[in-house]
Amino acid sequence: MELKDRKTKITFHSGVLTIGGTVIEVSYGLDRIFFDFGTEFKPELNLSNETLQELLDNRLIPELDHVYDPRLGYKEKGENTHSNTAVFLSHCHLDHTRMVNYLDPAIPMYALKETKVLLESLNANNDFILPLQDTANGFTREIIGLDNEAVVRVGDISVEVQRVDHDAYGACGLIINTPDMKIAYTGDLRLHGFDREDSLKYCEKAKGCDALIIEGVSISFDDERHVNRINSEQELLDKILSIIENNSNKQVTFNTYPANVKRLAKLVELSPRPVVLEGAYANILKQCLDINTRYYQDDDNDYGLDESLRVAYKDLLEDEGHYVWQVVDNHKKLKGGGVYIHSDATPLGEFDPAYQPFLDALAANNIVFERVACSGHAFPEDLEEIVDRIAPKLLLPIHSLHPERLENKHGLRHLPIRGETI
Numbered sequence: 001m002e003l004k005d006r007k008t009k010i011t012f013h014s015g016v017l018t019i020g021g022t023v024i025e026v027s028y029g030l031d032r033i034f035f036d037f038g039t040e041f042k043p044e045l046n047l048s049n050e051t052l053q054e055l056l057d058n059r060l061i062p063e064l065d066h067v068y069d070p071r072l073g074y075k076e077k078g079e080n081t082h083s084n085t086a087v088f089l090s091h092c093h094l095d096h097t098r099m100v101n102y103l104d105p106a107i108p109m110y111a112l113k114e115t116k117v118l119l120e121s122l123n124a125n126n127d128f129i130l131p132l133q134d135t136a137n138g139f140t141r142e143i144i145g146l147d148n149e150a151v152v153r154v155g156d157i158s159v160e161v162q163r164v165d166h167d168a169y170g171a172c173g174l175i176i177n178t179p180d181m182k183i184a185y186t187g188d189l190r191l192h193g194f195d196r197e198d199s200l201k202y203c204e205k206a207k208g209c210d211a212l213i214i215e216g217v218s219i220s221f222d223d224e225r226h227v228n229r230i231n232s233e234q235e236l237l238d239k240i241l242s243i244i245e246n247n248s249n250k251q252v253t254f255n256t257y258p259a260n261v262k263r264l265a266k267l268v269e270l271s272p273r274p275v276v277l278e279g280a281y282a283n284i285l286k287q288c289l290d291i292n293t294r295y296y297q298d299d300d301n302d303y304g305l306d307e308s309l310r311v312a313y314k315d316l317l318e319d320e321g322h323y324v325w326q327v328v329d330n331h332k333k334l335k336g337g338g339v340y341i342h343s344d345a346t347p348l349g350e351f352d353p354a355y356q357p358f359l360d361a362l363a364a365n366n367i368v369f370e371r372v373a374c375s376g377h378a379f380p381e382d383l384e385e386i387v388d389r390i391a392p393k394l395l396l397p398i399h400s401l402h403p404e405r406l407e408n409k410h411g412l413r414h415l416p417i418r419g420e421t422i
């Protein structure tokens with residue numbers, strides 16, 4: 001596709017007809033920016049060590065010109081002719097951040113400061129994003145943390161970061177202005193969480209843009225996924241609270257995804273029983289929202305948490321009715337006969353080979369399994385609403401198995417392919 005009379009170029013390096021690994025470049029003359037910096041996800045490949053070369057060979061990451069850390073041995077095809085380069089992260093989910101450590105240290109990387117804090121906390125044990133060889137535990141490369149609505153200039157390109165609602169704390173969308181185009185990149189977003197207003201504000205700022213690059217995760221799947229769906233984070237929370245209330249004098253445990261900090265915070269705030277989090281999660285809540293909660297630890301990491309809030313693991317294993325606590329492993333040790341609430345934790349679902357054995361272990365222990373999940377992505381009707389609110393001249397749906405299901409009443413639509421430049 002051609003953008004007539006424009007000097008701006010948009011290149012879709014990866015993460016188009018798949019969910020994950022979005023790497024898009026916007027360039028103007030010798031200036032360029034990239035967003036995001038994750039890998040595509042194909043567990044079936046069973047890669048042995050995930051070096052840069054192995055990831056390239058399996059097309060999980062794209063060939064990029066003078067972007068990767070020179071120490072990784074990437075074979076550049078020519079001299080570096082670019083004046084300014086920067087990378088932006090929309091949020092901390094792995095499919096958007098997994099190769100953060102592979103970026104050339106000379107290239108600045110930006111994200112909302114909440115995403116920086118969360119990513120560093122999640123990677124405290126060096127096992128979240130891909131590690132750099134020869135680095136100490138917990139190495140996450142330098143990220144410049146931005147305030148909401150900050151504007152960064154990269155030569156002739158300016159980028160504004162605007163918070164959006166997603167199930168990763170600190171998610172943002174980008175508003176990119178070059179001298180001849182206004183481009184909006186949504187990152188991952190939704191309208192049904194606690195921060196709906198942020199997503200609406202993003203739509204307002206993106207309104208009338210020349211090109212809208214939007215995620216389409218929810219339209220990847222057929223309708224059966226929406227049977228019995230939970231329609232909002234509030235509805236999800238109400239459901240969890242009612243399970244706790246209806247099971248007095250029973251052991252109630254739960255697990256959830258660590259980046260969904262708001263869900264954890266609301267549960268801690270509103271639960272009828274004191275909530276006890278696993279140490280790493282308690283640390284995340286403390287780092288992100290400065291909330292101190294009860295916690296337990298069965299490792300020797302020093303998170304610097306308040307000792308007076310520590311609960312002994314053996315007391316939790318015996319507990320019936322006093323606490324609601326987060327269980328992350330060793331489900332066989334639970335007291336039989338209780339209830340376990342699975343709220344978007346791993347293993348996520350049937351597609352994961354670990355899921356059925358996990359259900360079997362709970363059933364063998366006579367524990368009632370309650371799956372209470374709420375999507376981090378806009379529902380199909382909300383994606384349409386977002387497009388309508390923004391009314392872009394050109395719609396570019398990505399990050400989806402079925403991008404063609406999203407239409408644009410307000411102008412053109414183009415379905416980009418991997419590697420395409422427009």
Ligand SMILES: [Zn+2]
Binds near residue numbers: 091166168188376
């Ligand atoms: Zn995400």
